[in-house]
Amino acid sequence: VPELPDVAVFKQYLDSTALHQRIAHVEVRDRRILGEISARDLERALRSHCLDSTHRHGKYLFARISEGAGWLVLHFGMTGSLGYFKGEEGENAAHRVLAFVFEDGYRLVYNSKRKLGTVDLTDHPNRFVERKHLGPDALALDLPAFQQCLQSRRGAIESLLTNQSVMAGLGNVYTDEVLFHSGIHPKRSVASLGGPEVRRLFENLQEILRKTIEAQADPARLPCTTSPRTAPEAKSARAAEQPCGP
DNA sequence: CACGTTGTTCTTCC
DNA sequence: TGGAAGAACAACGT
Numbered sequence: 001v002p003e004l005p006d007v008a009v010f011k012q013y014l015d016s017t018a019l020h021q022r023i024a025h026v027e028v029r030d031r032r033i034l035g036e037i038s039a040r041d042l043e044r045a046l047r048s049h050c051l052d053s054t055h056r057h058g059k060y061l062f063a064r065i066s067e068g069a070g071w072l073v074l075h076f077g078m079t080g081s082l083g084y085f086k087g088e089e090g091e092n093a094a095h096r097v098l099a100f101v102f103e104d105g106y107r108l109v110y111n112s113k114r115k116l117g118t119v120d121l122t123d124h125p126n127r128f129v130e131r132k133h134l135g136p137d138a139l140a141l142d143l144p145a146f147q148q149c150l151q152s153r154r155g156a157i158e159s160l161l162t163n164q165s166v167m168a169g170l171g172n173v174y175t176d177e178v179l180f181h182s183g184i185h186p187k188r189s190v191a192s193l194g195g196p197e198v199r200r201l202f203e204n205l206q207e208i209l210r211k212t213i214e215a216q217a218d219p220a221r222l223p224c225t226t227s228p229r230t231a232p233e234a235k236s237a238r239a240a241e242q243p244c245g246p
Numbered sequence: 247c248a249c250g251t252t253g254t255t256c257t258t259c260c
Numbered sequence: 261t262g263g264a265a266g267a268a269c270a271a272c273g274t
Contacts, residue, residue, distance in 0.1 A: 001252065032270090059253090078252055078271085114271045116253080132254090133263095155265085164254080165263090172252070 002076035003059055004138055004169030005212035010074075010082050011056045012217050014063065017084035018100065018108040020050050027099040033112065035073070035120030045069055045121055046100065055125050057137050058168025062125040070121050073128060077116030083109045129168075138169035139209050146202045150190050157193065157201075158186035170205075174212075178205045 002010070023046045028039040037045075050066040063072040074080075085091065086106050091099075097115060100108040110119065122128040136145060149166050160166055161175040170178075179186050181204045184197060193201070 075254090077254090112271095114251095114273095116270055118254090159265095162253085 001078050001171055001173055002080060003171040003174050004056075005174065005209055005216065007056055007059050007061050007076065007169075008139075008213045009216045010076070011054050011061055013082055013084070014051070014054055014061070014108065018051055018102070018106075019053065021102040021104065021106070022048060022050055023100055024048075024103045025101040027101060027107075028097075029099070030097045030115055032115050033097045033110070033117060033119050035118040037121050041121065042119070046072070051100075057125060057129050058134055058164055059171070060125075060128070060134075060168075062122070062128070070123055071125055071128075073118070073120040073122050073125075074110065075118040075120075077112060077114065077118070079113040079115075080117035081111050083111060085109060133165045135163075135165050135167040138167045138205065141167065141202070141206075143199065143202050146205075147198060150193070150198060153190045155190060156187045157184060157190050160190050169209075174208065178208050181208065 026039075026043045026046050028034065028042065031039055034042065045065060046069075049069055051063040051072065052066050053064045055062040055064070055071075059075060061074040061076075063074070065072060074082075079095075080097075084106065091109060092111060095111040095113050096109060097112045097117075098110050098119060102108075110117075135149065141149070146167075150160065153160055153166070158175060158179065161170050161178070162172060176186065178201065182197070182201045184193070184201060
């Protein structure tokens, strides 16, 4: 289940594989994944352009399209992942959804078993974030901003942390993890949390997100090992780094 | 075959 | 008008 840390790793992966390469073609294998755009729109926006840079907000990954042609938006749903392969290598016929085919024959593949993610286009990430009413990115928060998120909120802390319009990036997995580490029951009401608990929660949140990204981001350091909370398809993404990795 | 899984979006209400 | 809360929905394995 790609949440903030997983998407952060996808971002690094995309950065280290697929930037600055001219796109020859976009293969849409399953159009259910397309958001408000058609396959034609996507092709038109990307063909003979490059991906210049990336940006992440919460669970969304954005890639800037060269020559000011807007931004690509990737959301991974429950089972989405990225892989970079030479030719048709490593494509799982049952899971493949779309592929960005570069002029050199390599391709960046978006795979998803359950096809619940979204691929879309936007003028600018900020515009997209605004339109989706996403809160600030969880990893960009400082303590005062975090306290602000909790201010005058009712309901359980669990549902606040997973609410993307409060702060963006956490799903069930990391929310549970962070609450457990902080010794706070998920059903506790936000209002019942004391100052020290809020502080502890904030610090654990930042640390767990950072450590998770760090641990997963460098596959060379952790060869062939997979943390229990890594989606199976994230594994193939990492395996795919070999043909192009440093 | 209905259900569990998870996260987003749609609906309803104030 | 926007926001909060809850229902509906999506795909697939069991």
